[in-house]
């Protein structure tokens with residue numbers, strides 16, 4: 001097993017710098033996700049760890065070993081890609097044993113280890129099938145078994161669920177999470193799907209334009225996002241402009257919020273982030289909060305989503321648990337309180353969360 005340390009990494013394609021100066025520590029045994037929009041450099045970074053990309057600057061370590069110049073085949077990594085990449089001319093069993101045979105494992109080890117992962121991935125019954133006769137989910141189980149059977153120090157997964165339908169994706173998340181925990185292998189997982197990242201990760205690095213915006217647990221990133229990009233990329237949120245004066249947030253309708261952590265900060269314009277589920281809703285004015293008018297609503301079964309206009313002029317979305325007698329028709333008024341412990345307060349440019357210490 002291995003921890004991965006990346007220090008001041010630089011990646012260039014010709015004159016184009018994709019990753020400028022990136023540092024990251026991935027702990028031994030954790031499932032660590034690189035999450036970000038398409039083109040932000042996730043795959044590029046993963047391929048640098050794997051040794052498939054040149055490194056234009058910085059240092060990559062597995063434990064204390066510098067691996068910058070180490071051949072990919074020597075790094076003892078397992079890889080699983082989006083497009084399965086299992087050998088079409090080999091049976092399921094032959095695919096899984098491939099890496100062990102390559103390493104000249106003895107006959108007993110070959111059988112026990114292959115059996116172990118065929119069972120763990122629940123593909124023993126297909127052991128003699130050719131890959132073309134397997135579903136996408138089954139093929140991805142083969143790919144995972146094949147990657148793990150060689151006991152790699154590090155498992156790298158690049159959008160492994162993207163080709164599967166929605167139901168299978170949910171199922172395979174659990175399969176990946178369970179086997180990763182069972183084997184305890186350090187795993188770097190690439191996805192652009194924030195829900196997938198939240199569901200499977202110990203920690204997530206949110207990336208944008210080759211720069212890491214926030215590293216943290218799913219909970220930490222959701223509740224205290226480092227900046228507006230992270231707040232809007234992970235889940236949905238409403239951003240409302242306000243003024244911070246003498247440590248108190250003033251909204252344009254006169255509503256104020258006081259938070260201890262802001263009390264020593266200089267006066268400035270801010271953006272207050274309130275997630276759709278964090279408004280406290282009522283029919284009558286509460287003496288604080290916002291008055292709003294419902295523009296539209298979408299019934300989603302468990303929840304109903306309302307598109308509203310606040311008296312401050314801001315458009316917002318709120319979500320509340322559906323009831324049989326939901327009576328917020330378009331045009332009706334609602335009053336919104338705010339649980340001040342749940343909000344986040346960003347600088348006017350959205351670059352920094354004022355509730356996080358420097």
Ligand SMILES: Nc1ncnc2c1ncn2[C@@H]1O[C@H](COP(=O)(O)OP(=O)(O)OP(=O)(O)O)[C@@H](O)[C@H]1O
Pocket residue numbers: 013018036037038039040041042043044045192
């Ligand atoms: N071989 C290459 N030559 C030149 N530019 C490249 C090469 N590979 C990737 N890039 C560029 O590097 C940037 C990052 O690409 P990368 O594939 O790492 O992004 P990503 O975050 O993994 O996106 P996606 O989710 O779409 O795979 C992109 O702008 C891409 O066009």
